[in-house]
Amino acid sequence: MILALACGVGVGGGLWLAWTGLRPPRPDLADLLAALSPSPAAPAAPAPRPGMEEGWAARLGRPLAVRLAPPRLLPATIRRDLTIVGRDPTGHLAEKITSGLVGLALPPLLTLVFAVAGIRLPFALPAALALAVAAALFLGPDLAVRTDATRKRRALRHAFAAFLDLTVIAMAGGAGLEQAVADAADTGGGEAFTLLRAVVDRAALTREPLWQPLADLGERYDVADIVQAAAVVQLAGGEGARVRVSLAAKADAIRLHGLADADADAAAATERMSLPVVVLTAGFLLMIAYPAVSRVLTGL
Structure with missing residues (x-):
């Protein structure tokens, strides 16, 4: 029965791949319009690190992931997190596919091992277990990406608070807003300050107000504090005292x-941390109570 199920899945997957090869997905209209009228490059997204998505899972699932149009299948939140961590959506989808297939194949293999050992399991049990394990492993890469993106958001928020403090100090020393933010961006190091420095350089090169690229950075990384700080700079205008007080309050x-x-x-x-203690306590109580309960049941 398991062999027939595996053969049916393989034949269905082959037919589906043949159909997608004959009828490739249509390109997105937004991508075509963006290619016709390219906009200035935004400095927010970090470049994907070479080899980051080239694990064995990504390599195995990439031929199938390329045919599935990852921008359409992945949710918007996952795509935003992938942009933050600098990962390729195709490689991420390939890793999800490989993980799901591995999870789908593990319970049947264990069932086969048990059958060789003389242990027969009902068909419903490995089938349900295969679906559960496949779903868990399929969602595993999303959880990892979400955790990494949350860590990067917090690092960016922390660096932005220090950036605002440095800007306020420079403005208190008599520097203008543009000079203060440039000095603050050049002071810090690391990936977060590199992004902030790119925002300041973009504003200086394009002659646009600082709050616009700053708001774009906050929206791309989904950091509301940066967007609010950009709104503060926009509302305060060119009055240095108001900007300084507002930025200091925002940093706090x-x-x-x-x-x-x-x-x-x-x-x-x-x-x-309390969960292992609860489990150990439950096991200890069970170990103590088992002889008494067993004696009572045996005596009845």
């Missing part, structure tokens, strides 16, 4: 937000 708010996130993470870690 970002630090309070970071402290709240740290407290929430500490509380969650504490709850996770």
Whole structure:
């Protein structure tokens, strides 16, 4: 029965691949229009790191992922997270496909091993287990990407708070807004400050207000604090005192937000640490109660 199911899945997958090869998906209209009228390159997204998505899972699933149009299949939130971590959507979808197929094949293989050992399992059990394991492994890469993107967002928020503090200090020393943000961006290092420095350079080269590329960076990385700071700069205009006070208040708010996130993470870690203790206590109580319960049941 398992062999017939595997053969049916293989034949269906081959027919579907042949059909997609004869009728490739149509390109997205937005991509075609963007190719006809390219806009200036935004400095927000980091370049994909070479070899980052070239694991064995991505290499095995890439021929199939290329035919599936990853921008359409992946949700918008996952695509945004992939942009933040600098990963290729095709490689990510290939890893998901390979992980799902591996999860789908593991329970039948274990069932075959048990059958060789003389243990017969009902057909419904390995089938349901195969679907559950395949779904879990298929969603695993999404969870990993979401975790990495959250970490990068927090790092960017932390760096942006320091950037605002440096800007306020420079403005208090008599520098203008443009000179202050340029000095603040040149002071820090790391990936987050590289993004902020690219935003400042873009504003200086294109002669556009600073708040516009800053808002684009916040929207691309889904960091509301950066978007709000850009709105503060836009509303304050050229009045240095108002900008300085507003940016200092925003830096304090970002630090309070970071402290709240740290407290929430500490509380969650504490709850996770209590789970093994609960399991050990339950096992200890079961070990103590089992002889008494067994004696009572045997006596009845």
